[in-house]
Amino acid sequence: MKKIRIQSAHPVSVLKKAKPTIAVRKGMTLRPGRPTIEDVAKLAEVSIKTVSRVFNNEPNVASATRARVQTAIEALGYSPNHSARSLAARQSLTLGLLYDNPSPNYIHQIQRGALRSCQEAGYDLLLHPCQFGDKAISSEIIALHRQGRFDGVILTPPLSDMAEVVDALVAASVPMVAIAPAELRNDIVQVVTDDFRACVAMTRALYALGHRRIAFIAGHPDHRAVGQRLSGFKTAIAELGLPDNPDFIAQGYNSFESGEVAGAALLSLPIAPTAIFAANDDMAAGVMRIAHKFGVSIPGQLSVAGFDDIPLATQVWPALSTVRQPIEPMAAMAVQLLIAKLRNAKDIPADVLIRSELVLRETSSNN
Amino acid sequence: MKKIRIQSAHPVSVLKKAKPTIAVRKGMTLRPGRPTIEDVAKLAEVSIKTVSRVFNNEPNVASATRARVQTAIEALGYSPNHSARSLAARQSLTLGLLYDNPSPNYIHQIQRGALRSCQEAGYDLLLHPCQFGDKAISSEIIALHRQGRFDGVILTPPLSDMAEVVDALVAASVPMVAIAPAELRNDIVQVVTDDFRACVAMTRALYALGHRRIAFIAGHPDHRAVGQRLSGFKTAIAELGLPDNPDFIAQGYNSFESGEVAGAALLSLPIAPTAIFAANDDMAAGVMRIAHKFGVSIPGQLSVAGFDDIPLATQVWPALSTVRQPIEPMAAMAVQLLIAKLRNAKDIPADVLIRSELVLRETSSNN
């Protein structure tokens, strides 16, 4: 280390300056001509600290000096080394995106939103897919954080619902923001939407179309956020004074195929429903496919509604009524909140709610 | 904390150690108790170099020593700092994934494949979406590389077809591997599949079903990889001795909607085709939707085939015949090749081809 330099006292800076430049230029294979902050300083005839100040937009630099440094930076095509910066500043300027078993569409929208905010703030985004049920999820994340690979993480469903994981991250003080957890916690920041309310609204909309026998296909039991949707449905049914018919609540598993199975069961009931509301679009599409096979016309004999507004919703025929979640905005907001936390900003909201939107299309038009 | 101990042990380092530690501990918020390589070395009573050796699985460490170090590592929960490592070793152990305007499914599969190989090799994956047509694409990438944010990049279509981008990266010696470019270059490593051959095969399969009026919907003109598919179709038509009917080649733009438009045009022809082969599944699904609207039964009156085997292909009714591209394996292979290059491995193949596979489903059964 440098102790010796200090020890041997004065020839220090000679040693220090003379060699590195030469050695680096000769021996190193990586990015051979890559200019360092020192090259810029030399060219601009200032100290490296001043260059650093300019690059980081710090105050207290004479505008003439600043201009000179800028010129040097451009002349050399200088770009500060990320690792060196991270090491010295003790931050990676990188966020981890944790996800597990998501639909491609969902994670794609999450990534878009997250990347947008990251770019605005000069952060990078690191992907970290997790294995649901794997006991090591949290220790792995904590290790990555300790390694300084990321400064904080964004948790997406269903990870945001795994209490053990969140607990462990809280305990290890990994900064984080959770997206769409099923239940709000007091110890972390969360970005949510109003699934419950949206499902109440959709159920009411089906009722308004004249439906009195409305069935629901619930989502995967492990994805608890999707559970809110069932509650919304049940609440609306009760409010509307419709009978609480357990036959009209089928268990799905979020997949297209599980929608087919549940749809077939519902349509085979002695007294079949006239409307089926599925907890996601994939299952709703499965219902539609089965209805076609059964020769049940949509929306003539059966109305169908989904949840998510995936592209498929406009590609099936007829187009599917659904609920559009603000996934991308939620992710963008989550990243903004996380970065605000990392910067120790004041007045960070405890939680943020972004509204979902009812999208009524052909599968639930008047019949 | 740790450093105070050191101070009393070695007076030499007093000056050096005493101050920063205290200052850092007070001011810094990040990972306060994080153990360093020095802590491990002290606990295991070895030098830091030995700890480093153990961590990097280098040879020439006595197994007893190795065990002692391991114990210390575990006792302290030590995890090496990524930035420090990168800085010292001059490599980030991170790869950049460059993409632009991909379908969510496509990029999702790419990511899965890439992440799989990255994890095996201890690399991270950084997302870098690009703006098609943006002139600054390459300079941005080059800057990130110079900053040491990633050691190399994976290029996905349509970026892998943009000669200016590839040229600039080559000129800046950014290590890279391209996935599925339309045309092979000699100066970079590429992973491709056999779109051409697959399209010949699909066209022949339709012919074998008895079709003599086979139409094709071409992909987006900007996505040149998709252009190979048209060539395959044309070649097969010629080989089969079918007339070269320009009416039977429609221009699509890869979207579901463009498939609807092209399909409507084809089905409105005075002498309509009995089979439509679309250059991707989204367009094929668009054709199917239009056929339903037109009252044209599938596969009774019309056979349909697509390309890609997206989830939608099994969710439409009837299920869509298509070509399954090995997207995930291609991405996994691309990452392996890139890492091999970064490690200066010998005998890296110039290019790798992974075969596509015909998937014949209900839309092209015998009629």
Place this chain on the structure above:
DNA sequence: TTGAAAGCGCTAACAT
């Protein structure tokens, strides 16, 4: 407003 010095925590080259 500027600069000098001291690390950040690791790897690499060279001893021993």
Place this chain on the structure above:
DNA sequence: ATGTTAGCGCTTTCAA
């Protein structure tokens, strides 16, 4: 087989 030393390229602290 193990240790010593000198950086990697930046930020931070503190002094000027």
